[in-house]
Amino acid sequence: MLEIKNVTISYQDRPTVKDFSMSLKEKEIASLVGESGSGKTTVIRAVLGLLAGGGRVTEGDILFEGTSLLKNTPDQWRRLRGTDISMIFQDSGAMLNPIRKIGDVFVEYIRTHENMSKGEAWKKGVEMLERMRLPSGDNIMRSYPFQLSGGMRQRVGIAMAMTFQPKLLLADEPTSALDVTTQAQIVRQMMELRDEYGTSIIIVTHNLGVAAYMSDWIIVMKDGRISDSGDRDAILNGNHNDYTRKLLEAVPSLGGERYV
Numbered sequence: 208m209l210e211i212k213n214v215t216i217s218y219q220d221r222p223t224v225k226d227f228s229m230s231l232k233e234k235e236i237a238s239l240v241g242e243s244g245s246g247k248t249t250v251i252r253a254v255l256g257l258l259a260g261g262g263r264v265t266e267g268d269i270l271f272e273g274t275s276l277l278k279n280t281p282d283q284w285r286r287l288r289g290t291d292i293s294m295i296f297q298d299s300g301a302m303l304n305p306i307r308k309i310g311d312v313f314v315e316y317i318r319t320h321e322n323m324s325k326g327e328a329w330k331k332g333v334e335m336l337e338r339m340r341l342p343s344g345d346n347i348m349r350s351y352p353f354q355l356s357g358g359m360r361q362r363v364g365i366a367m368a369m370t371f372q373p374k375l376l377l378a379d380e381p382t383s384a385l386d387v388t389t390q391a392q393i394v395r396q397m398m399e400l401r402d403e404y405g406t407s408i409i410i411v412t413h414n415l416g417v418a419a420y421m422s423d424w425i426i427v428m429k430d431g432r433i434s435d436s437g438d439r440d441a442i443l444n445g446n447h448n449d450y451t452r453k454l455l456e457a458v459p460s461l462g463g464e465r466y467v
């Protein structure tokens with residue numbers, strides 16, 4: 208469903224991600240891992256046409272369901288984002304408007320993509336929140352972001368991202384700001400979404416434990432290039448390179464029963 212082919216991504220004509228390739232099938236989960244600055248965010252933002260700072264794909268191609276995304280018009284992007292492909296961020300709270308109630312933002316979001324009355328959109332929002340196991344969706348809709356915990360805000364972000372049952376969900380460090388217990392819950396919920404909706408997921412994480420727990424494929428990045436990649440078992444048990452080994456050693460719980 209997604210194929211990234213030998214892509215180079217540059218900021219102000221300085222190549223930052225070089226010769227990056229990966230492919231993902233329906234229902235698969237891939238993780239991009241690697242230290243800060245290795246280019247993980249750049250890759251997933253390129254998939255959604257949301258590169259900041261004048262970033263551009265200067266070589267290669269990105270195909271979604273067989274069609275190049277790079278030729279998309281602004282109008283095509285608007286229709287694709289939030290529907291076929293959607294994204295969640297490290298702290299969804301930061302994306303939500305601090306002075307607007309969740310429900311106002313959610314209803315407006317739904318109505319930009321679907322012709323619905325406010326009442327219908329509200330009901331759909333509540334239903335999505337409750338699917339993410341947020342108790343009393345109505346109360347959440349009437350809350351301001353600051354009234355919710357980080358974990359709840361992240362569930363709100365995921366609920367919004369899943370509203371239109373995207374085929375591909377891009378998640379940029381979705382659990383990094385959370386405590387370990389909440390992290391584990393969110394990771395499991397994302398895996399359930401994959402099972403329930405058949406969504407493919409690319410998760411960016413610097414936590415190889417999270418990657419190991421949830422992914423079919425792991426791609427290790429270093430300095431804008433792929434330094435190691437393979438299916439989960441190959442990365443965890445194979446003759447990985449020194450850099451991967453260092454990352455593995457940095458995950459204390461790895462090898463135990465639980466990865467996250």
Ligand SMILES: Nc1ncnc2c1ncn2[C@@H]1O[C@H](COP(=O)(O)OP(=O)(O)O)[C@@H](O)[C@H]1O
Binds near residue numbers: 218243247249259
């Ligand atoms: N908006 C931007 N303008 C210029 N350079 C950027 C921008 N965003 C990221 N970069 C550069 O791209 C490199 C990779 O960044 P990023 O993709 O955010 O890495 P990661 O997500 O792995 O931490 C960094 O060295 C950073 O300096």
Ligand SMILES: [Mg+2]
Binds near residue numbers: 248249411
């Ligand atoms: Mg990043």
